[in-house]
Amino acid sequence: MGEAGDGFMGVMPYRYYYDTSAKAPMLEKIRAMRPEYQSTAYTQGFLTAMLFTEAAKRTLDAGKPLDGKNLKAALNSIKDFDTGGLIGVPITIKGNSIPVGRVYRADMKAQKMVAASDWISLDK
Structure with a gap:
């Protein structure tokens, strides 16, 4: 986008x-x-794997079969999950979504998106 995206x-x-x-x-x-830049799509996939692993673990720990209904229930039981900093605050899954985000601003001179807000959580 160049200068116009600033x-x-x-x-x-x-x-x-x-x-x-x-x-x-x-x-x-x-x-x-992966020392080369990884897009947020990579981060999304990484977090998805973390959450699936947690949901599967919870399902198996409860002695339930690994099926869609039980995995969905386990996923929606996740509260205050530490993503290791992939998302800047612990997350709680509500309705199959993660109601957390942060506003970023394009700094075209630095060629980066920089934080313009703190982490915003809509689950409170």
């Missing part, structure tokens, strides 16, 4: 790959495995 703002639920403003141990692991 100041563009949008909401993103994930911390950007290059964001080192706060402790993010899971993001540090990703950077160690």
Whole structure:
């Protein structure tokens, strides 16, 4: 977008790959495995795998079969889940969604999206 994109703002639920403003141990692991820039789509997939693993674990720990109904119930039981900094606050799944985000602003000189707000949670 070049210069015209400077100041563009949008909401993103994930911390950007290059964001080192706060402790993010899971993001540090990703950077160690993949030192080249990874898009937020990569982060989304990584978090999805983390959440599926947690839902499967909860389902199996409850002695229930791994089926869609039980996995959905387990997913929606997740409260205050630590994403290792992929999202900047612990998350609670509500209605199969994660009602958390942060406003970012494009800084075209730095070629980065920079935080323009703190983390916003709509589940409160």
